[in-house]
Amino acid sequence: MTRREESNRYDGEILSGSERTSEKVYYFGMQEGIRLKEMLNSACQCSLVSRVVIFGGTHGNEMSGVALAKHWLKEPSELQRKTFVAEPCLANPLAVEKCVRYVDSDLNRCFSEEILRSPESESDPYEFIRARELYQKYGSGSCLYDFIFDLHNTTSHMGATLLRCSADDIMSLHLANYLQSSSGSQSMPCYNYLIDIPKKDNVYLQNIGKHSLCLELGPQPQGVTRADVLSRMRELVNCGLDFIDLFNQGKEFPSFETDIYRVLSRVDYPRDSDGEISAIVHSGLQDKDYVPLKPGHPIFTTMNGEDLLYDGETVVYPTFINEAAYYEKKVAFISTEKVHLKVPALKLETGAEHNGTLQ
Amino acid sequence: MFRSTLKVLQQSSLRVKFFGSIHNPLGSVVRAVLPDPSSVYMLRRWSLVRTPGLAVNMATSSSHSAVRRVAIFGGTHGNELSGVLLVKHWLKHGEEIARRSMEVRPFITNPKAVEKCVRYIDTDLNRVFDNQSLSGDQKGKVPYEIEQARKINSLFGPKGSKNGYDVILDLHNTTAHMGATLILENSRDDFTIQMCKYIQTSMAPESCAVLLIEHPGVKYATTRSIAKHPIGIEVGPQPQGVVRADILRTMKNVVNYALDFMQYFNEGTEFPPCSLEVYRVLEKIDYPRNESGDLGAIIHPSLQDQDWKPLNPGDPMFITMDGEVTCYEGENTVYPTFVNEAAYYEKNQAFAKTEKVTLMAQALRL
Incomplete structure (x- = not known):
């Protein structure tokens, strides 16, 4: 089965559970109020979530996920629930071994149709080969996993960011909501984050699962394991597995409203004629992820001490501020908008109740 | 072994100072190395020196020749970005660090590592300035950093010769919560002790700790060690590959105070005798490891970010994935x-233990 067919099938399956059409679905704002109303009237039905994988070490120097995946590979009992057993996986073992983000190419940008469908070649970067392996094992045909957790860290002050790449994925939105409401942490609160891109443009690892959620916890330097960040991530994963277990057992999750931070644009550092960074993140913006950035506020400071101001017209919510790995991607921060969202109820497909035993 | 040497040193220094002699059996400069004055026993020893007022006053001042050549090293580790950015900036805008009495030369020491934004290419540049590596009798393909070390040694050294640079300020960052830290290699170097004191006083109320790495087991052959007066400037916390404006500003201030000190000194300012509280390295502590050598535990949350804070017997140091805690079992605070420096995982170091020691320096003048 080709990737395209695969992805069509995938879309179709989700759609069969809700009253949506195949065109782009909007949940946002009032412009689609009518469709929203229709949607909210009936619960979204999803099939049983029996195959769950937890990826750590997608980036080899983001240590919370690396440490947890390594631990669970040795002692998997923590990942067992009544209705399923989640499987841990080190996504980029070579990068983990070297404690680098990647060896040849950023693995979390390798899940494009182009890379996954292209024939193998000896000159392929290591991560291309690894992406195809992961896709074969977790993302294709009868092996399609129902839920993917992908564990990441950031050097930015983003707390516990619950990052999703598909606006259509109601299941992961409910899971995120469950995390948000059942696990409190003042120092690392949950934020709903959406990179709203069409599936065909999705190059992230979470692209290969039926439902997926990326946990992005920070701040934590690359190559460092902090106990506080690790235990928060562990708590969130466990809580997420509890949610899936409850869902499988037939619990219905009511509709709810939430705020979501939706990516608007990526902002690069000011650069000189040689392409070198000529200004750095302003101390007034540093560590202010998710804090409203208003027009006229300083965002960069040059080496000569000159402030550069945000000249946009609207308030935005900056995220990934001063993320170490994004210097090479020419991103100083990512601005988002805050969108209020109404999410329909979620329940298990009729007739699909779990019989209570592990498969 | 080192401890006993230190004790001898303390006693002899004390005696020498107390009787007003300027001769010191262990070096040309009279000094006292005193342990942590907070301990009761030591407090008595401390006041022995302090109260008579003689010790300090009777010592003659040490005179040094003017500081003529100063280098500022950035990018000794290519992913410690404050120094990389500052030095790159100063290479274009030298006026910020220019002082009229001396040459100040900014220099990127590991350009390939800087370009790739990694700590090093083949081997840690800040560990290879030993005589063997510098001498050039290594056979086969020479690692990039050894090649670079020889080049740096010929430009700013040679190490141990009178032709070497007077002062090298080597700029580093750490992921540990150490704030501004000055790294001192030699407890007998009055000039550098006076400089540390000056920087520390100028930085207040911002803290500026001094770490003394003069220890046979822990000391390493640093890049800056080719200068007559080497000093490391270590500012954190900052993740590798990130440049924070606040950390950059702190580092810039430290460098400017260091240059001011040298300028004042060259102009003839006399610096009175001083005492300097330093943290002297005792021992590196590794992570608990399992049978395959992998990490068996991580830094306990109550030790994380607690650099320079007392670690008392019984305090937790590490925690395993199963929640088991390893506590500190030493006898002394x-x-x-x-603590939790990213680059030290591969060096088998979770943190370094230090003790507080007070150094004394004579008055300093040109």
């Missing part, structure tokens, strides 16, 4: 530093 120590002061941990470089």
Whole structure:
């Protein structure tokens, strides 16, 4: 089965559970109020979530996920629930071994149709080969996993960011909501984050699962394991597995409203004629992820001490501020908008109740 | 072994100072190395020196020749970005660090590592300035950093010769919560002690700790060690590959105070005798490891970010994935530093234990 067919099938399956059409679905704002109303009237039905994988070490120097995946590979009992057993996986073992983000190419940008469908070649970067392996094992045909957790860290002050790449994925939105409401942490609160891109443009690892959620916890330097960040991530994963277990057992999750931070644009550092960074993140913006950035506020400071101001017209919510790995991607921060969202109820497909035993 | 040497040193220094002699059996400069004055026993020893007022006053001042050549090293580790950015900036805008009495030369020491934004290419540049590596009799393909070390040694050294640069300020960052830290290699170097004192006083109320790495087991052959007066400037916390404006500003201030000190000194300012509280490295502590050598535990949350804070017997240090806690079992309070430094995982170092010691320097003048 080709990737395209695969992805069509995938879309179709989700759609069969809700009253949506195949065109782009909007949940946002009032412009689609009518469709929203229709949607909210009936619960979204999803099939049983029996195959769950937890990826750590997608980036080899983001240590919370690396440490947890390594631990669970040795002692998997923590990942067992009544209705399923989640499987841990080190996504980029070579990068983990070297404690680098990647060896040849950023693995979390390798899940494009182009890379996954292209024939193998000896000159392929290591991560291309690894992406195809992961896709074969977790993302294709009868092996399609129902839920993917992908564990990441950031050097930015983003707390516990619950990052999703598909606006259509109601299941992961409910899971995120469950995390948000059942696990409190003042120092690392949950934020709903959406990179709203069409599936065909999705190059992230979470692209290969039926439902997926990326946990992005920070701040934590690359190559460092902090106990506080690790235990928060562990708590969130466990809580997420509890949610899936409850869902499988037939619990219905009511509709709810939430705020979501939706990516608007990526902002690069000011650069000189040689392409070198000529200004750095302003101390007034540093560590202010998710804090409203208003027009006229300083965002960069040059080496000569000159402030550069945000000249946009609207308030935005900056995220990934001063993320170490994004210097090479020419991103100083990512601005988002805050969108209020109404999410329909979620329940298990009729007739699909779990019989209570592990498969 | 080192401890006993230190004790001898303390006693002899004390005696020498107390009787007003300027001769010191262990070096040309009279000094006292005093342990942590907070301990009761030591407090008495401390006041012995302090109260008579003689010790300090009777010592003659040490005179040094003017500081003529100063280098500022950035990018010794290519992913410690404050120094990389500052030095790159100063290479274009030298006026910020220019002082009229001396040459100040900014220099990127590991350009390939800087370009790739990694700590090093083949081997840690800040560990290879030993005589063997510098001498050039290594056979086969020479690692990039050894090649670079020889080049740096010929430009700013040679190490141990009178032709070497007077002062090298080597700029580093750490992921540990150490704030501004000055790294001192030699407890007998009055000039550098006076400089540390000056920087520390100028930085107040911002803290500026001094770490003394003069220890046979822990000391390493640093890049800056080719200068007559080497000093490391270590500012954190900052993740590798990130440049924070606040950390950059702190580092810039430290460098400017260091240059001011040298300028004042060259102009003939006399610096009175001083005492300097330093944290002297005692020992590196590794992570608990399992049978395959992998990490068996991580830094306990109550030790994380607690650099320079007392670690008392019984305090937790590590925690395993199963929640088991390893506590500190030493007999004395120590002061941990470089707690959870990213670059030290591969060096088998979770943190370093230090003790507080007070150094004394004579008056200093041109």
